[in-house]
Amino acid sequence: xxxxxxxxxxxxxxxxxxxxxxxxxxxxxxxxxxxxxxxxxxxxxxxxxxxxxxxxxxxxxxxxxxxxxxxxxxxxxxxxxxxxxxxxxxxxxxxxxxxxxxxxxxxxxxxxxxxxxxxxxxxxxxxxxxxxxxxxxxxxxxxxxxxxxxxxxxxxxxxxxxxxxxxxxxxxxxxxxxxxxxxxxxxxxxxxxxxxxxxxxxxxxxxxxxxxxxxxxxxxxxxxx
Amino acid sequence: xxxxxxxxxxxxxxxxxxxxxxxxxxxxxxxxxxxxxxxxxxxxxxxxxxxxxxxxxxxxxxxxxxxxxxxxxxxxxxxxxxxxxxxxxxxxxxxxxxxxxxxxxxxxxxxxxxxxxxxxxxxxxxxxxxxxxxxxxxxxxxxxxxxxxxxxxxxxxxxxxxxxxxxxxxxxxxxxxxxxxxxxxxxxxxxxxxxxxxxxxxxxxxxxxxxxxxxxxxxxxxxxx
DNA sequence: TAAAATAATACTGTATACAATTCTAAAATT
DNA sequence: AATTTTAGAATTGTATACAGTATTATTTTA
Numbered sequence: 001x002x003x004x005x006x007x008x009x010x011x012x013x014x015x016x017x018x019x020x021x022x023x024x025x026x027x028x029x030x031x032x033x034x035x036x037x038x039x040x041x042x043x044x045x046x047x048x049x050x051x052x053x054x055x056x057x058x059x060x061x062x063x064x065x066x067x068x069x070x071x072x073x074x075x076x077x078x079x080x081x082x083x084x085x086x087x088x089x090x091x092x093x094x095x096x097x098x099x100x101x102x103x104x105x106x107x108x109x110x111x112x113x114x115x116x117x118x119x120x121x122x123x124x125x126x127x128x129x130x131x132x133x134x135x136x137x138x139x140x141x142x143x144x145x146x147x148x149x150x151x152x153x154x155x156x157x158x159x160x161x162x163x164x165x166x167x168x169x170x171x172x173x174x175x176x177x178x179x180x181x182x183x184x185x186x187x188x189x190x191x192x193x194x195x196x197x198x199x200x201x202x203x204x205x206x207x208x209x210x211x212x213x214x215x216x217x218x219x220x221x222x223x224x225x
Numbered sequence: 226x227x228x229x230x231x232x233x234x235x236x237x238x239x240x241x242x243x244x245x246x247x248x249x250x251x252x253x254x255x256x257x258x259x260x261x262x263x264x265x266x267x268x269x270x271x272x273x274x275x276x277x278x279x280x281x282x283x284x285x286x287x288x289x290x291x292x293x294x295x296x297x298x299x300x301x302x303x304x305x306x307x308x309x310x311x312x313x314x315x316x317x318x319x320x321x322x323x324x325x326x327x328x329x330x331x332x333x334x335x336x337x338x339x340x341x342x343x344x345x346x347x348x349x350x351x352x353x354x355x356x357x358x359x360x361x362x363x364x365x366x367x368x369x370x371x372x373x374x375x376x377x378x379x380x381x382x383x384x385x386x387x388x389x390x391x392x393x394x395x396x397x398x399x400x401x402x403x404x405x406x407x408x409x410x411x412x413x414x415x416x417x418x419x420x421x422x423x424x425x426x427x428x429x430x431x432x433x434x435x436x437x438x439x440x441x442x443x444x445x446x447x448x449x450x
Numbered sequence: 451t452a453a454a455a456t457a458a459t460a461c462t463g464t465a466t467a468c469a470a471t472t473c474t475a476a477a478a479t480t
Numbered sequence: 481a482a483t484t485t486t487a488g489a490a491t492t493g494t495a496t497a498c499a500g501t502a503t504t505a506t507t508t509t510a
Contacts, residue, residue, distance in 0.1 A: 040492090042490090042492095088378065092377070155313065158383060265462090267461075267462095275494080297463090298461090300502095
């Protein structure tokens, strides 16, 4: 194992398995656990100060979410993300984000539009200050509002899951030269078209945004291609 | 509980949790468990002749798949599918099936095309014989080949999951007057456009197919609308 | 008689114990 | 020396036991 997990705090009402799941997921996303690394139940349980039961249940969930791979009787391994995976994920996201944007253009409330605008401003400030943590935070909040506005909970959760699966490597594309300002412009175009209730334009803006994100991600992984 | 589950057979190499999961899922799909019905771990375990542990893990998986709803410390209930759910699911499927059809038009092999054709013929025979079981079987096989041909495993599994979530009520739309022959015509149009590698037409055929399926399903649930 | 309080019951959440399998490594054989 | 065999250790799969909480029923009180 690379680093170590923080012990689980029991302040929450949530079941332990949820806390354990979130903790392991976070560790995978932030790189504490490397791709391909084996995750052993007893070890994880000891580190977090819980028994194997909630750890097992957490791992089952992470498997469904695509963060780990389980081989029966052999163990659990942190999923290794490949070029193929990225291609698959963005093929789907291009399509789903387009859908979400179109629905949002039809269903968003004035309050939500205001929130989007605010996030847009915050995003600009975060970029100016080069505050990476803030950037990621605002970006996440921005998309959260957008997906919420689509009024389709399943769509929201499917996209979120796909987003999370590339989170561990998204940092690289974020730091790609010029990508951040480009991202902001794309976000602005998206908000504009949604604000004017233009479904077609919103869809196209979303498609462009996702396609560009994919290209940047690909370039940042393999500059040759 | 309505009926009862068959005891788990241990002939397979699969972990018990998988067998238990499939058994419960099947029972939900075929109506052995009704929507809203409470699922109790001890009872399920006893009926299948296993302990609570694999049952719990199976339930966790079914929750992720959307077949059951868990309320912490309160229990697990068979998910109740609503008009809202159907709308959500078909909004997504319209988009994903369009994607899958487009990709299939680009990536399908001649062998797969042949298989699709064969399924098309079988479907016609099954309709002529009014063999409902066969119809469902061939329909499933048909779509399976199609999604496989998209060469996107995630897309395949997301669509399959969405399909399964309405399986329990799909029987009704199947028996809607005239829907079966309509379905076959739509399938044929889809195969034709894929065979001629026409991405646009394949997408449009898929969209039409899903939209019609939704409309029929809605009508069969609520004839007034 | 109705409502509230309390006790009993039953279920879920978590921990631990046992069984079965697989991996590791050491020893034996070719 | 290399390969196979075999014994041990470690890990996952499953079962069971215990703890905590929610529900239900009963009793008490207004």
